[in-house]
Amino acid sequence: MTVQRFLGTIFLAASASVALHAGQWSEWRGPKRDGVVPAELVPAAWPEKPSLKWKQTVGEGYSSPIVADGRVFVHSRRDPDEVVSAFDLATGKPLWSKQYAAAFSKNQYAMQMAKGPNSTPLVANGRLFTLGMSAILSSWDAATGELKWRKDWSKEIDTSKLFTGTAMSPIVTGGLLVVHVGDDGEGAFHAFDPLTGTEKWALGGHGPGYASPIVTTVGGVRHLVTMTDKAVVGVSAADGKLLWQIPFPDEWNENIVTPTIAGDVLIISGTRKGTFGYRITKVGEAWTPQQVWHNTDHPMYMSSPVADGPFIYGLSSKRKGQIVCLDARTGTAKWATEGRTAANALLLSAGPNLVVLTTDGDLIVARRSPEKYEELRRYTIADSQTWAHPVLLGTRLLIRDATSIALWSL
Secondary structure, three states, X not given: OOHHHHHHHHHHHHHHHHHHOOOOEOOOOOOOOOOEEOHHHOOOOOOOOOEEEEEEEOOEOOOOOEEEOOEEEEEEEEOOEEEEEEEEOOOOOEEEEEEEEOOOOOOHHHOXXXXXXXXXXXXXXXXXXXXOOOOXXXXXXXXXXXXXXXXXXXXXXXXXXXXXXXXXXXXXXXXXXXXXXXXXXXXXXXXXXXXXXXXXXXXXXXXXXXXXXXXXXXXXXXXXXXXXXXXXXXXXXXXOOEEEEEEOOOOOOOOOOOOEEEOOEEEEEEOOOEEEEEEEEEEOOEEEEEEEEEEOOOOOOOOOOEEEOOEXXXXXXXXXXXXXXXXXXXXXXXXXXXXXXXXXXXXXXXOOEEEEEEOOOEEEEEEOOOOOOEEEEEEEOOOOOOOOOOEEEOOEEEEEOOOEEEEEEO
């Protein structure tokens, strides 16, 4: 075994250990990128009213905060720069802050949106990785903020026509850091050695969607699954080979929803296409996605669903936002709320409960059950819009609003 490969193996093992350690929320949608809160991070009970412990102004952006080793990391913008900041989780005390030039021109149809960033950072083995609106990938020392290496595609691609610029959140799998960058014309997956920034493989093709990749193992092979701007793809996480592809065109290239695995069913959704269930099978040497069902009544727009065994819970974009439960085996709706829940909502599966953060700053706690929708608690948790994913750490709850981040005690 080479020294490089040995270090990569150590990096992967350390990353897995960090992600599963209590109190860690080190990447997009939590320790396993699925919106499921580990049992040790679920509060024993939900109070009548939470209390604010601290609040810090961080600048604009929709990037979700992450937590590792007692630090909170936030990627934000103070135009024309992007800012990466670290805070002490317990006290909110600023630990370090770094900024870099990142000019960004917004799409003319997205003038009401902030200039990002949208991509959620990632912490692994003491490194913090950020991906900015204009496709600037940076590796930082998580303890000190020292820049270790950087890849800059901002001059090579045209992100001005994208509604939200670069939005996918980096992922570490098999000891490699993977990102997908590009524009409406074309793009590429890139896999790097996280320690050195050395590129290990690249796969050209479609531009990225606004979704973030997950990894699932099928037949002993790790599939990196994500939405491009024109399809859903499965890529070999080991060597970057395209394994399979599901055409998924959208007239505005708004492929936003992170794919979800429920049992052996892959769930994908789009606001103009509906929600689908697929199984990935292998016949001979070919991987084949087989459609199992298609639900046109409950499409999802920006909100990614969470799975609970054979059921998924999500926000349908119909009726101005309906929380729904679908049977992942058949696509049948078990129940749906009346509507007008929110323009968007971020969902967590937390023990026996479903936690829903709406863009209006409401935090809803409901019983997670395929039998019926039962709301248990509702809190007003922010004074401005909340588009970033909440971070739940037992009795601590991190919320990012339009310009600040706050820690609440449950």
